[in-house]
Amino acid sequence: MRKICFLLLATILLFFNACKKEDIKAVSFADEAYEAWVNDSAMIKIAVMPTLDCLPIYVASERGIFARNGASVSLYSYAAQMDCDTALTGGWVDAMATDLVRAERLKKQGMLLSYLTSTDLHWQLVASKMARVKRLNQMENKMVAMSRYSATDMLVDMLVDTALIREKDHVFKIQVNDLGVRYSMLENQVMDLLLLPEPLASAASELDVNVLYDTRHNNINMGVVVMNDTAIADATLRKSQVEAFLKSYDEACDSINKYGFGGYRDLIRNRCRVKSSVVDSIPSDYKFSPSHLPMQNDVDRAVNWLNH
Structure with missing residues (x-):
């Protein structure tokens, strides 16, 4: 009888001990799930x-600068600005x-956006060899590849x-959103004029094109990084993530300016x-500015065009 009581007591103790361990595991899993949720909610996608640009x-992403500064950032690559909007x-x-232009249009449609920083986004207007266009006043009756409702x-x-140009309607805007497709149209000589950003503008230089215009020479700075104001519900968390993002962005700009494009050729x-070879042909005076808000005259330029 005593032996049976001992076995019963031992069984009960083992049962409660197992339950305790399961409780500890449950708490551990709950903590991990909560931590993952916090990290995900703080992540800037x-x-x-x-x-x-x-x-x-x-x-900052691939060299661990974001992680070092405590910025949780995940990148999603798209070939067209329209896809980014979507x-x-x-x-x-x-x-x-x-x-x-795209950012102000979204704001005009009611989306709450904040500018995190301007970027060094520049375009060149290039003419294919078959177009035989060497000056801007020869654009009439030519097709120009661009994206609607954008800076281009x-x-x-x-x-x-x-x-x-008097007959403005005789300059034909052709919407080609995908940058890869736009460049292939230049390679295959099926488009007269194209607005290309770097490094595709440097790639175009290998195709014997005429460069008619470059935004870098006209102090037009339209590139930006914008953020949805409703992203990261916790205001304190959002502020800390944005600050870490901008700190990382500045460090990356400094590194690129210091080591040049050759140091990031593969990337x-x-x-x-x-x-x-295209990376090596990017103009050496192409530099990156630290984070700063867009200039008001550039914002006004975009708004005025949208309202015209």
């Missing part, structure tokens, strides 16, 4: 493009690299006005989908 973001409005990403759309109008080649 950002849409990026295969363009050189996104290089500081790529560098990802942002659909809630798949919290922020995106874009231009002021605005630039075409601006250049048509600059060239004093540019993979992310921007260009050959190594």
Whole structure:
């Protein structure tokens, strides 16, 4: 009888001990789940493009600068600005690299956006060899590849006005959103004129094109990173993540300016989908500015064009 009581007591103790261990495991799993949820809720999911202005973001991500500064950032790559817009409005990403025209249009449509920083986004207007266009006033009756409701759309109008072309409707805007497709149209000589960002503008130089215009020479700075104001519900958490993002962005800019594009040849080649020779042909005076808000005159330029 005593032996049976002892066995029964031992069984009960083992049962409670097992339950205690399961409770500890449950608490541990709950803590891990909560930590994962906090980390995910603090993460900035950002849409990026295969363009050189996104290089500081790529560098900060792939070289561990974001992680070192406590910024939780996940990158989502798209080939067209329109796709970035869709990802942002659909809630798949919290922020995106874009231009002021697209950002101001989304704000006009009621989306709450904040500018995190300007970026060093530049475009060249290039003419294919078969177009035989060497001056802006020869744009009439030519097709221009661009994206609607973007800075490239605005630039075409601006250049048509600059060239004093009377028949403005005879400059044909052709919407080609995918940058890879746009560049292939230049390679295959099926488009007269194209607005290309770096590094595709440098890639175009290998195709014997005429460069008619470069935004770098006209102090037009339309590139920005914008963030949905509703992203990261906790205001304190959001502020700390944005500060860590901007600190990381600045460090990446400093590193690129110090070591040049050669130090990031493979990263540019993979992310921007260009050959190594193209990386080497990017102008050496192309520098990256530390984070700063867009200039008011650039914002006004975008708003005025949208309202025209």
